[in-house]
């Protein structure tokens with residue numbers, strides 16, 4: 265990490281000195297201030313990457329400092345030091361924008377960890393912010409800087425302003441809906457973004473959902489109803505899972521697109537609409553056409569621009585960014601501090617093949633935040649299935665030392681050692697749940713109990 269500029273604010277000279285030494289030892293540039301006012305003056309003179317401040321100080325205290333920074337819109341991360349028993353003040357500080365708090369008395373290691381974590385987070389955030397500003401103005405919820413995502417941002421920017429239909433293809437969870445929303449937002453169209461999931465609505469209701477109906481048009485049509493097409497006029501209609509729309513309705517939709525008018529069911533007035541259609545599917549469109557699920561003529565009409573959303577496994581470099589983003593999000597939702605991802609857990613994430621793409625990663629991070637009681641997410645907080653493929657089914661190769669003429673060839677010794685390793689792995693993978701471990705090992709729970717006792721696990 266490059267040298268960072270850190271401001272230490274404390275009224276106790278001794279404490280300032282201790283912190284200064286520790287932070288200088290970490291290789292950072294340190295300046296000192298004895299209270300909030302001195303700190304503000306220093307911040308106004310120079311740029312700091314981090315402020316470490318005591319809460320209780322004469323003249324301006326830590327809370328006063330946070331308030332003053334907020335008023336001046338200075339966006340420097342602040343870690344507050346608080347005495348045991350004044351946690352409420354720490355909470356106030358967090359509400360005022362402090363990124364972390366440390367309770368006195370503390371170990372130097374705690375300070376070092378907190379400082380490293382905040383600085384690392386800040387670097388990622390700055391890079392992310394910069395790239396996002398550069399690449400994807402206004403679509404703040406897109407995470408990902410891989411070349412394939414950059415190409416996607418470019419394509420979205422390019423096609424958004426036109427009225428051309430867009431056909432989005434991508435496996436489940438890749439972010440198709442996110443793309444559709446981004447297209448709408450960047451289009452400058454004033455109307456609504458109206459999503460409709462063709463798979464989620466019963467076929468017989470889909471037509472009235474799309475086009476609306478007059479009162480009494482069919483049994484159950486108790487009142488007049490505006491369809492989604494009409495609702496989206498001037499905006500964008502997003503036809504998700506288009507291959508699940510019955511072919512007869514696809515034909516009708518095609519006519520509407522060609523003529524630019526709709527009729528509510530059971531009414532005989534036509535209504536002119538200004539439609540922009542975005543359709544999506546997680547199937548291969550050609551296969552869907554061959555199977556008769558997607559009408560070729562509608563496909564040609566919709567597929568003016570095709571957008572393929574990259575698979576997560578094809579852009580492993582984005583996994584850490586996305587993981588960090590979701591950890592932050594779910595920790596905040598639960599009112600918790602964002603846990604770190606242990607390097608071993610990160611490795612697993614980077615090597616996993618993500619059949620459920622970004623949504624699967626999002627779900628895993630949510631689950632991990634809930635399961636993780638401490639500060640660090642380790643492989644135990646991840647589901648068993650995402651362990652690297654290599655150590656899934658292949659047992660450890662036999663040790664090289666076996667070729668050594670003096671090595672023990674005792675079957676009993678080696679089998680026991682392997683058995684022990686497998687049991688340990690199964691227990692770990694099942695979060696120490698004996699029934700789960702027994703299932704993984706394909707032995708009875710009783711047999712497992714016996715062996716666990718025998719090996720003292």
Ligand SMILES: Nc1ncnc2c1ncn2[C@@H]1O[C@H](COP(=O)(O)OP(=O)(O)OP(=O)(O)O)[C@@H](O)[C@H]1O
Pocket residue numbers: 405406407408434435436437438439440441442443546622623626
């Ligand atoms: N690049 C990304 N950056 C941040 N979040 C993302 C990204 N891509 C997807 N997500 C998130 O992942 C989840 C799934 O995305 P979305 O619903 O757009 O996927 P989808 O392709 O429509 O999936 P499905 O085919 O299952 O409907 C959402 O919560 C979305 O916000």
Ligand SMILES: [Mg+2]
Pocket residue numbers: 440441504
């Ligand atoms: Mg979707």
